[in-house]
Amino acid sequence: MKIQVDYDLCESNALCEAMAPDVFEVDDNDDLQLRTDQTTDANLEAVKRAVAACPRAAISLVD
Template sequence: MSEVKTLKVIVDYDLCEANALCMEAAPEVFEVDEDENLVLLQERPAESLRQKVETAVRMCPKGALRLE
């Protein structure tokens, strides 16, 4: 059975400074590439990743992440 996907991650790329703290918290969802660009690996992560994603949102020092 597939999981219900109720999360949606919104990134404000203008605020992001690619310090990769979100990647530490939720590497399944966030990746900072070699050019220091934040790449959103999953815009709609599974519910099982909610805690990690919420931690990432909290950890972002720029307030560049939010959940919908």
């Protein structure tokens, strides 16, 4: 699955980074960066938790 972020909605509050730090990172400018846009067996559950926790629904998974 591919990870997509709607940067117009994203508030860079770092909840996603806390749940999946190998995938999401808030940089020094408080901008969210994706370390990868692909899920793996190892990170899929953490990414799903991050998607569910995003207060602005800015993160989604697509096939």
